[in-house]
Amino acid sequence: MPSLPDTDAARAPQQRESAAVVSVREVEHTYGGKGRGATPVTALGPVSLEIPAGEFLVLVGPSGCGKSTLLRLIAGFERASSGEVEVFGERPEPGNQAGIVFQQPRLFPWRTVGDNVGLALKYAGVPRAERAERTAGLLERVGLADTADRRVWQISGGQQQRVAIARALAGGKRLLLLDEPFAALDALTRERLQEDLRTVSAETGTTSVFVTHSVDEAVFLGTRTVVLSARPGQVALDLPIGLPRSGTGPDELRGLPEYAALRAEIGTAVRDAAR
Numbered sequence: 001m002p003s004l005p006d007t008d009a010a011r012a013p014q015q016r017e018s019a020a021v022v023s024v025r026e027v028e029h030t031y032g033g034k035g036r037g038a039t040p041v042t043a044l045g046p047v048s049l050e051i052p053a054g055e056f057l058v059l060v061g062p063s064g065c066g067k068s069t070l071l072r073l074i075a076g077f078e079r080a081s082s083g084e085v086e087v088f089g090e091r092p093e094p095g096n097q098a099g100i101v102f103q104q105p106r107l108f109p110w111r112t113v114g115d116n117v118g119l120a121l122k123y124a125g126v127p128r129a130e131r132a133e134r135t136a137g138l139l140e141r142v143g144l145a146d147t148a149d150r151r152v153w154q155i156s157g158g159q160q161q162r163v164a165i166a167r168a169l170a171g172g173k174r175l176l177l178l179d180e181p182f183a184a185l186d187a188l189t190r191e192r193l194q195e196d197l198r199t200v201s202a203e204t205g206t207t208s209v210f211v212t213h214s215v216d217e218a219v220f221l222g223t224r225t226v227v228l229s230a231r232p233g234q235v236a237l238d239l240p241i242g243l244p245r246s247g248t249g250p251d252e253l254r255g256l257p258e259y260a261a262l263r264a265e266i267g268t269a270v271r272d273a274a275r
């Protein structure tokens with residue numbers, strides 16, 4: 001096999017593969033305090049985290065410990081008060097590096113499901129001629145084949161959240177940030193979406209950061225769980241989740257002794273963090 005020329009261009013892809021997708025270094029964040037009378041709230045830190053490509057990192061911790069703040073810093077919605085956040089080696093800018101899914105789907109309710117996904121493809125620069133096929137493929141991936149022509153207000157909350165995930169995937173970003181995306185759903189719908197997200201993430205290998213209050217969700221979805229302590233959140237536990245990513249059904253997975261052990265360990269860490 002001919003050897004590759006030893007140039008920066010030839011080395012770059014390999015270097016990108018090995019570099020962390022998200023680097024959080026000694027980050028602290030304080031809200032407010034600049035205006036007269038405002039009391040500053042130190043929400044986070046100091047926190048340091050490296051998230052490699054393909055990781056599905058779940059952030060858990062007591063209410064108000066700074067989980068959403070950390071996600072917003074990674075998304076570029078906020079700038080850290082101190083320390084450094086890098087995503088793919090750059091300062092994060094909203095919409096540039098990551099697809100984002102919020103607790104509420106935030107779709108255009110009067111438009112069709114297909115339009116909502118198609119618009120994301122348009123903004124991602126996908127030519128018009130390819131959009132219908134790509135939309136159909138994305139909707140199929142999230143379990144919504146044949147719904148492209150329905151209006152958003154005509155589908156259920158769970159289906160709307162599936163559209164939001166399809167829309168986030170449509171951007172073609174290699175990083176997905178999800179802030180309690182299933183919190184507003186009923187238990188059964190939530191379980192189904194967890195299963196499908198787990199499958200989609202294993203298939204696409206998209207790096208993900210997922211915020212939740214649910215210890216079970218952390219074990220089920222994650223390849224790694226980070227527990228933050230009470231505000232200002234710091235890393236209280238950083239635990240790899242070495243469960244099989246494919247070939248094991250959800251019930252079988254939840255029945256594994258390792259599953260119960262991980263749940264117990266993370267549950268204890270969250271309870272300790274809340275004290």
Ligand SMILES: Nc1ncnc2c1ncn2[C@@H]1O[C@H](COP(=O)(O)OP(=O)(O)OP(=O)(O)O)[C@@H](O)[C@H]1O
Nearest residue numbers: 031032041043062063064065066067068069070231
């Ligand atoms: N824009 C803001 N201005 C002032 N304080 C804020 C702002 N956003 C969040 N905070 C405060 O920062 C702290 C951390 O909030 P954050 O939403 O990051 O926590 P969280 O862990 O995601 O909470 P929850 O689990 O309840 O959603 C909280 O005390 C919150 O009230």
